[in-house]
Structure formats: structure tokens, C-alpha cells
Amino acid sequence: MIKVTIIVPAHNEEDTIIPLLEAVNNSVKRLPLIESEIIVVNDGSTDRTGILIKNNPDLYDLEINNTINGGKGSAVISALKQATGEFVLFQDADLEYDPLDYQILVKPILEFDADIVIGSRFLAPQWTRVHYFWNKVGNRLITLTFNVLNNTTFTDIYSCYILYRRSLINVQELRYHSWQQQAEILTLAVLKGRVFYDVPISYQGRTYQEGKKIKCRHILSIFWALFLTRLRRS
DSSP states (O other), X not given: OEEEXXXXXXXXXXXXXXXXXXXXXXXXXXXXXXXXXXXXXXXXXXXXXXXHHHTOGGGOSEEEEESSOOOHHHHHHHHHTTOOOXXXXXXXXXXXXXXXXXXXXXXXHHHHOOSEEEXXXXXXXXXXXXXXXXXXXXXXXXXXXXXXXXXXXXXXXXXXOEEEEGGGOOGGGOOOOSTTHHHHHHHHHHHHOOOEEEEEOOBOOOXXXXXXXXXXXXXXXXXXXXXXXXXXXX
């Protein structure tokens, strides 16, 4: 059995948090040879997200309640400090990503002993909701820069679905607490890992009106984090 810690950061996601956790539970039950640990982080929500989480303890293994909203990166760090799985998988609480794709994500681990698997929205998924053009351009530029710096061929490094071997990252080394953190985690993991895979996933992207949080202006700080993280490990 391979144990996977699924980290679910949530900030003001009262409409989706319970359907999402139910979907996660239904998905992990279908995974052969996989043991799951679900950690949900209520990151300073001001709506009913925290109450809904507390009222449904059967849907997760550990709840972390951050009284102040520190951002997704801070939520991830607090969960990584408690994680016990051999692998870590990130899961947003907004239902943009379908937990049914876990079956695709774990396959390279079970069959090829992969260290990192990224769920790509650009590898001929079954369906993808049309989303913002400039967000896609920004993602492509970030991914291209990452591949140049690290000699890799990933297609979507800012997908939510990143599954990686937990031993590749020392949580104490993580410096970023905002959107840059994903670039940092992937850079550190690639430098220590050996076997990497992309797999296709479907994507039900939200609009800003529906609650989408990342914006094009974040791209500059992500580029900066990519270069700084690579330099400090060169």
C-alpha cells in the first residue's frame, strides 16, 4: 500500500467544500493499493466553511483551523507539517478539478515508481471549460520558463493537481506563502527527484464572479520565485 496525503485548503468555499470532500472520499475508495489521509485546512474563512467542516468529521482525517487567512501557501505549509503520507496531493476546494482523476494521477506511481505526477489541462483531457485567455498565456509562459530552468517537459505546472513524493521536500525550506509556493515546491522536488510524468485531467474552471482567485498580475512574482529558487539550489 502507498499512502497519499490529500491536502485541501479552503477559504470561503461554503458552496463547494462538502460536495468536494464527498467526491474525494468516493474517489479514494476506488483506488487500488492506495491508502489515503485527507487533511482539510480552513484558512480563516468568514462564511460557513469552518462550520460545515466541523459538522462533517467523517469526511476527513484531520482538520486544521487557521483563524487568520494566510493564503493558500500558508494553509499548505500547516498541512505539510502534519502530513504522514509517502506522497502528497493538492486538492482545491472549489470543484474546478475532479477527484475522479485520482485514478489517472496515481497510475505512474504504481506502475513506474514516479516521483512527481502533474495533472495537465493541456494533454487532450475529456473536457475543459473555456476559461480566461491571459491566464492560459501566463500559465504557458511560467511552464516554459520552468522547463528551460530545469530541463523538463511539463505542460501545466500551475495545475492544482500535483502529486509528489513527500521526502523530496523539507517543509522547513519553503519560503513562500502565496502563489509563488507552487513554483518553489516543484523546483525543489524536480531537483531531487528522478522520474516525472504528466497525465491528462479535465477542468471545470470558475470565473472571477464565481470565486476564482489567481489573477494575471501574480505572474511576475511567480517568475521571480522560479529564478530565485533555482539559483539557491544551483
